Amino acid sequence: MIKCKTSKEIGGMGHSIKRKEDARFIQGKGNYVDDVKLPGMLHMDIVRSPYAYAKIKSIDASKALEIPGVVAVVTGKDLEKYNLHWMPTLMSDTQMVLPTDTVMYQAQEVAAVIATDRYIARDGKEAVVVEYEPMTPVMDPYKSLEPDAPVLRPDKEGKTDNHIWHWEAGDKDATEKVFNAADVVVEQDMYIPRIHVASIETCGCVANYNKVDNHLTMYMTTQAPHAIRTVIALVAGHVGLTEEKVRVISPDIGGGFGGKVPVYPGYVIAIAVSFLTGVPIKWIEDRSENLQADSFARDYHIKVAMAGTKDGKIQATRFKVLADHGYTDASANPSKFPTGLFSIGTGSYDYNNAFMEADAVYTNKPPGGVAYRCSFRVTEAVHAIERITDVFATKVGKDPAQLRFENFIKKEDFPWKSPTGWEYDSGDYHAGLKKAMDVLDYDALRVEQAEKRKRGELMGIGISTFTEIVGAGPSKDFDILGIKMFDSAEIRVHPTGKAIARFGTKSQGQGHETTYAQIVAEELGIPAANIQIEEGDTDTAPYGLGTYASRSTPTAGAAAAMAARKLRDKARKIAAYLLEVSEEDLEWEPGKFSVKGAPEKSKTIQEIVFASYTNHPPGMEAGFEATHYYDPPNLTFPSGAYICVVDIDNETFEIKVRRFVAIDDCGNIINPMIVQGQVHGGLTQGIAPAMYEELIYDDQGNILNGTFMDYLVPTAVESPNWETGHTITPSPHHPIGAKGVGESPTVGAPPAIANAIVDALSVYGVEHMDIPITPYKVWKKLKEMGKI
Amino acid sequence: MREVRFKINGEEKVVTVESRTLLVHMIREQLSMTGTHIGCDTSSCGACTILIDGKSAKSCTLLAVQANGKEIITVEGLATAEGLHPIQEGFKENHGLHCGFCTPGMMLRAIELLEKNPDPTEEEIRWGISGNLCRCTGYNNIVKAIQYAGAKMRGAELPSTEPEFV
Ligand code: FES
Ligand code: FES
Numbered sequence: 001m002i003k004c005k006t007s008k009e010i011g012g013m014g015h016s017i018k019r020k021e022d023a024r025f026i027q028g029k030g031n032y033v034d035d036v037k038l039p040g041m042l043h044m045d046i047v048r049s050p051y052a053y054a055k056i057k058s059i060d061a062s063k064a065l066e067i068p069g070v071v072a073v074v075t076g077k078d079l080e081k082y083n084l085h086w087m088p089t090l091m092s093d094t095q096m097v098l099p100t101d102t103v104m105y106q107a108q109e110v111a112a113v114i115a116t117d118r119y120i121a122r123d124g125k126e127a128v129v130v131e132y133e134p135m136t137p138v139m140d141p142y143k144s145l146e147p148d149a150p151v152l153r154p155d156k157e158g159k160t161d162n163h164i165w166h167w168e169a170g171d172k173d174a175t176e177k178v179f180n181a182a183d184v185v186v187e188q189d190m191y192i193p194r195i196h197v198a199s200i201e202t203c204g205c206v207a208n209y210n211k212v213d214n215h216l217t218m219y220m221t222t223q224a225p226h227a228i229r230t231v232i233a234l235v236a237g238h239v240g241l242t243e244e245k246v247r248v249i250s251p252d253i254g255g256g257f258g259g260k261v262p263v264y265p266g267y268v269i270a271i272a273v274s275f276l277t278g279v280p281i282k283w284i285e286d287r288s289e290n291l292q293a294d295s296f297a298r299d300y301h302i303k304v305a306m307a308g309t310k311d312g313k314i315q316a317t318r319f320k321v322l323a324d325h326g327y328t329d330a331s332a333n334p335s336k337f338p339t340g341l342f343s344i345g346t347g348s349y350d351y352n353n354a355f356m357e358a359d360a361v362y363t364n365k366p367p368g369g370v371a372y373r374c375s376f377r378v379t380e381a382v383h384a385i386e387r388i389t390d391v392f393a394t395k396v397g398k399d400p401a402q403l404r405f406e407n408f409i410k411k412e413d414f415p416w417k418s419p420t421g422w423e424y425d426s427g428d429y430h431a432g433l434k435k436a437m438d439v440l441d442y443d444a445l446r447v448e449q450a451e452k453r454k455r456g457e458l459m460g461i462g463i464s465t466f467t468e469i470v471g472a473g474p475s476k477d478f479d480i481l482g483i484k485m486f487d488s489a490e491i492r493v494h495p496t497g498k499a500i501a502r503f504g505t506k507s508q509g510q511g512h513e514t515t516y517a518q519i520v521a522e523e524l525g526i527p528a529a530n531i532q533i534e535e536g537d538t539d540t541a542p543y544g545l546g547t548y549a550s551r552s553t554p555t556a557g558a559a560a561a562m563a564a565r566k567l568r569d570k571a572r573k574i575a576a577y578l579l580e581v582s583e584e585d586l587e588w589e590p591g592k593f594s595v596k597g598a599p600e601k602s603k604t605i606q607e608i609v610f611a612s613y614t615n616h617p618p619g620m621e622a623g624f625e626a627t628h629y630y631d632p633p634n635l636t637f638p639s640g641a642y643i644c645v646v647d648i649d650n651e652t653f654e655i656k657v658r659r660f661v662a663i664d665d666c667g668n669i670i671n672p673m674i675v676q677g678q679v680h681g682g683l684t685q686g687i688a689p690a691m692y693e694e695l696i697y698d699d700q701g702n703i704l705n706g707t708f709m710d711y712l713v714p715t716a717v718e719s720p721n722w723e724t725g726h727t728i729t730p731s732p733h734h735p736i737g738a739k740g741v742g743e744s745p746t747v748g749a750p751p752a753i754a755n756a757i758v759d760a761l762s763v764y765g766v767e768h769m770d771i772p773i774t775p776y777k778v779w780k781k782l783k784e785m786g787k788i
Numbered sequence: 789m790r791e792v793r794f795k796i797n798g799e800e801k802v803v804t805v806e807s808r809t810l811l812v813h814m815i816r817e818q819l820s821m822t823g824t825h826i827g828c829d830t831s832s833c834g835a836c837t838i839l840i841d842g843k844s845a846k847s848c849t850l851l852a853v854q855a856n857g858k859e860i861i862t863v864e865g866l867a868t869a870e871g872l873h874p875i876q877e878g879f880k881e882n883h884g885l886h887c888g889f890c891t892p893g894m895m896l897r898a899i900e901l902l903e904k905n906p907d908p909t910e911e912e913i914r915w916g917i918s919g920n921l922c923r924c925t926g927y928n929n930i931v932k933a934i935q936y937a938g939a940k941m942r943g944a945e946l947p948s949t950e951p952e953f954v
Contacts, residue, residue: 013902016950016951018880018881018883019880021887021888022879022880022885023879023880024888025881025885025887025888025891026863026872026876026879026880026885026888026891026895027863027864027866027867027872027876028821028822028823028824028862028863028864029823030823030888030889032790032822032825032889034816034825035816035822035823037817078882096896116910118813119806119809119813143934150941174866195921198889198923199889199923200825200827200833200887200921200922200923200924201825201827201887201889202827202890252887252888253887254825254827254887254888254889255886255887255923255924257923285827287828287830287832287833288829288830289825381826435954439954450868455873461866490820507885508887509885509886511886541840615894660929672951672953673951673953674883675885675927675953676883676951676952676953677883677886677916677925677926677951678886679926680925680926680928680929681886681923681924681925681926682926683926684923684925684926684927685923685926705828707829707832708827708828708829708830708832708833708921709830709832713921713923714929715914715917715918715919715920715927716913716914716917716918716920716922716930716931717914717915717917717918719914719926721910721928721931722926722928723952723954724953724954725952725953725954726954
């Protein structure tokens with residue numbers, strides 16, 4: 001049971017209170033971007049390239065413009081006049097808004113059609129004639145680095161190859177020494193395929209530029225409205241859109257998962273057209289456009305190696321990555337981290353030597369990659385370490401659970417300095433794995449497996465014990481385009497003791513309207529039911545960097561607690577004045593201050609707040625408001641122990657996840673119901689790349705599964721009944737001891753599933769399989785190995 | 789242009805549409821009932837699910853003119869003066885939604901499922917909603933929400949809504 005300090009009526013931390021936001025969603029009253037309808041609004045549709053790499057010879061819009069209702073067709077040449085045909089990416093690369101001469105990936109935006117309704121816009125799109133001269137695309141990142149590969153980005157001055165950047169972490173020489181001297185070295189190539197966030201709502205916007213006021217209101221599917229406002233001002237300030245003239249509203253968002261962090265060309269074109277015409281422009285992507293042109297993630301080729309003793313002590317790891325970014329590096333990482341937080345990949349294990357390096361490369365694929373439910377490349381890193389740990393365990397002949405127990409960083413060794421320089425704040429890895437094993441009765445499963453193997457049946461058990469790194473981040477290292485990655489909260493308590501609190505983050509389904517209210521309730525004793533939460537409007541909310549990478553609780557959640565504590569300090573002063581005692585004579589319990597030793601003399605928070613407006617102490621500022629910008633001193637390090645049990649049909653190789661137990665440690669828990677819900681959802685997004693999802697391209701750059709008919713998002717049938725639980729190791733530096741949880745399951749599940757499948761197939765001598773592991777891939781692998 | 793007459797959430801309507809207009813667009817744009825959502829262009833996601841003469845249907849896959857003479861229920865028509873529909877209550881009480889985008893379609897699909905099969909097993913529910921995608925919830929709590937609504941509609945004892953978060 002989770003202990004609560006507040007009553008159910010107050011509903012502070014630890015209570016599974018029902019979500020406040022649900023009332024509107026279950027009654028069809030959500031307000032998503034496609035629900036925004038403005039007078040005189042025009043619709044935009046986008047002509048896209050059928051080729052992955054081609055010269056544009058001509059664009060003929062005359063037929064389109066003849067269609068009644070088609071108002072304009074916009075091309076790259078039109079935008080070029082205003083110097084708006086290119087835009088910066090968050091990684092200081094550049095991306096075309098619309099091309100003037102070359103297309104770089106299939107489904108790239110080529111021209112925009114503006115019309116009076118969406119059907120006519122689509123008619124117009126069909127009528128635009130574009131003549132292309134196709135070229136041979138570069139689809140393989142390794143080939144892209146070969147000397148005879150065409151230079152894909154001649155627009156970048158002095159560029160003579162397709163290499164983007166090189167990155168390193170750890171100690172190369174020391175690590176090599178350990179590798180050279182080790183008893184056992186295992187090495188494995190793995191590919192973490194390109195996948196898609198596939199939020200059920202696609203991306204879109206309504207850009208509304210008012211010429212009279214010279215003011216832009218931008219309704220858009222963005223996880224980071226403030227950052228977007230600043231970017232708009234930086235890019236379009238020269239034409240008059242300075243920051244006070246821009247308002248970004250992020251309405252209800254139908255799932256984000258990192259895909260709604262970047263700025264896509266469609267948004268920029270909509271702004272440009274609205275700016276030029278003074279008319280509101282709506283752009284809403286189709287699902288197929290969304291899958292084919294934006295929001296992709298992963299696409300990491302990793303060579304990972306582990307060195308250790310013959311009795312199973314891990315001594316060192318080595319990672320070499322080739323990152324395929326498509327035609328531009330459009331990741332949404334903190335600026336100083338080209339590989340995101342990949343360097344967390346040394347894992348949950350106690351050893352001192354690691355070396356990592358990565359190279360990024362251009363290809364003719366869509367640009368990216370976004371941090372899909374992931375604190376920037378943590379998913380890739382965790383997959384590599386958890387998979388190679390199993391390969392190592394097999395090599396030294398140890399049970400993977402036993403090997404992990406023997407190598408875990410011990411609870412008492414935190415804070416712990418990792419070989420790549422992170423300071424893990426806290427954790428209890430032994431407790432988590434033990435709990436997961438107890439829930440499943442691990443030993444009994446191994447007995448069952450041995451019996452099944454005798455009968456020729458395929459059963460596997462897979463473990464993943466991961467360490468996460470979230471809450472980006474401390475301003476010393478973390479910024480996006482120079483803006484430090486703090487986040488903010490502003491609390492205003494009204495005279496009658498009810499409050500509104502506003503944040504720089506933006507929920508996309510995480511339940512902020514409920515959990516933030518609980519944090520404030522915990523600190524002030526005002527019932528969560530009486531605290532209204534608002535986010536997503538840059539005109540009203542304090543500045544913040546938004547919601548992604550499980551950062552909202554670590555940053556804005558902390559800001560909420562800190563702002564509330566400022567108010568509690570003020571409340572103490574007012575209570576002392578009202579009760580005519582000194583501040584030291586007061587004690588706090590949720591919701592009231594009372595005099596020590598005389599509990600009948602007390603003032604409730606509501607009485608105190610009322611006094612702050614009606615009878616405040618002389619010399620004190622009236623009112624009851626506070627703002628806090630929270631700059632975290634460190635990241636938080638949630639962890640988890642996941643165990644998966646699979647059965648594989650030994651003729652069809654159909655894989656069935658029989659059980660999956662996830663024990664998460666996200667520190668103190670704000671709302672167990674919501675944390676559990678986050679874990680469920682993340683686990684289904686973990687089974688997805690492990691068994692079903694991958695964006696597949698042919699060598700001509702055609703996407704082979706760019707619709708929901710063939711990109712296999714798991715349904716309720718593929719998704720098993722998840723079993724979840726928790727351990728609690730509070731973060732020592734976070735004001736409420738919380739760590740963040742949203743992405744843990746997405747990060748932790750794929751290796752548990754892959755390890756289970758490989759464990760089942762180990763009877764055939766299989767040591768590794770790349771995800772997604774499908775029945776066909778298993779059959780093919782066993783065929784190649786001559787086992788069937 | 790064609791005239792379509794139908795009943796939606798109990799109200800008679802006459803709407804003029806192009807022959808090609810999809811039912812979902814008529815509902816969302818002409819009737820301004822935006823609770824019915826669009827999540828794909830291949831009839832795969834079910835975000836647009838409505839009830840048409842009591843049967844769940846993907847309104848992105850029907851033409852508006854096919855609604856002529858029919859009776860449609862959308863999410864806006866579920867709650868009554870007496871309060872929420874049991875399926876709405878089930879989703880709220882069991883945390884059956886995160887972003888809420890799939891929820892209207894999911895609930896309308898579940899209503900037909902429960903009308904045909906008032907006490908479905910977990911497996912029947914999972915197969916029953918397999919035409920509706922949810923990217924957020926992992927489905928565990930959607931299953932619970934539908935079981936809860938089933939119990940409520942049958943007048944059976946309501947299952948616990950406490951999370952089993954050991
Ligand atoms: S919108 Fe996806 S099935 Fe109708
Ligand atoms: S709740 Fe977001 S798609 Fe289902």
